[in-house]
Amino acid sequence: MAARLRIDAVLVQAVIAGALSFAHLHDLAAAAGQDGWKAWAYPVSVDLLLVAAWRRLRSDGPSRLAWCWFVIALFASLGANIATAGFLDxxxxxxxxxxxxxxxxxxAFLGGTLLAHSGGRQQPHPPAPAAPDPAPHTDPAPEPEHLAVREPEPEPESVEQAPALPAADPAPAVPAVLIEHARKVADDHQARTGTRIDTDTLRARLGVPQQLADAIAAQLT
Structure with a gap:
């Protein structure tokens, strides 16, 4: 109940103070030549600008703009109250x-527009976290001998001996009679064809093996 009475007393005090200030502003505006509804609009304009500046201070924190218009509105309200106390005719x-x-x-229009449309206090962006320093390069620890994988040692290649080439058969002995007969055949072939007889033709004419024909051709050269 005490808290409720205290809140009600504060509200009543605020209503009384607001009504007196409202009346003083109205009287001052009417004395300055603003009659009719215009005299009632002045106290509304002053009080609204004061409330707007105070709300800006409460919501966005202290700023030069809000403090400036709060002081202007407070000076207008306080000056009207003092002026109507008999200091001015x-x-x-x-x-x-x-x-x-x-x-x-x-x-008042300028102040209200600036308070309504100017951006609030911008929160600074947190600095980007610094990249962690790269870990110093360290050589890997040697593995224990029982865990190290040993590569198999290459087996020695067996040196294979190249097979011995068969010994060339010795040239067969050619009888002198066969060589003489072969020379006559060769001369006859050269006389008829104009070219020297080759080994294959000589072998065919003599009817001897290839090895013997080679030996005979070697004798004829």
């Missing part, structure tokens, strides 16, 4: 008061 208001009242709508 409201029947004949000074020219500066008329100038301030006439220029307030444009000033």
């Amino acid at each position: 409201l029947a004949n208001p000074p020219a500066l008061l008329r100038l301030g009242i006439a220029g307030w709508p444009a000033l």
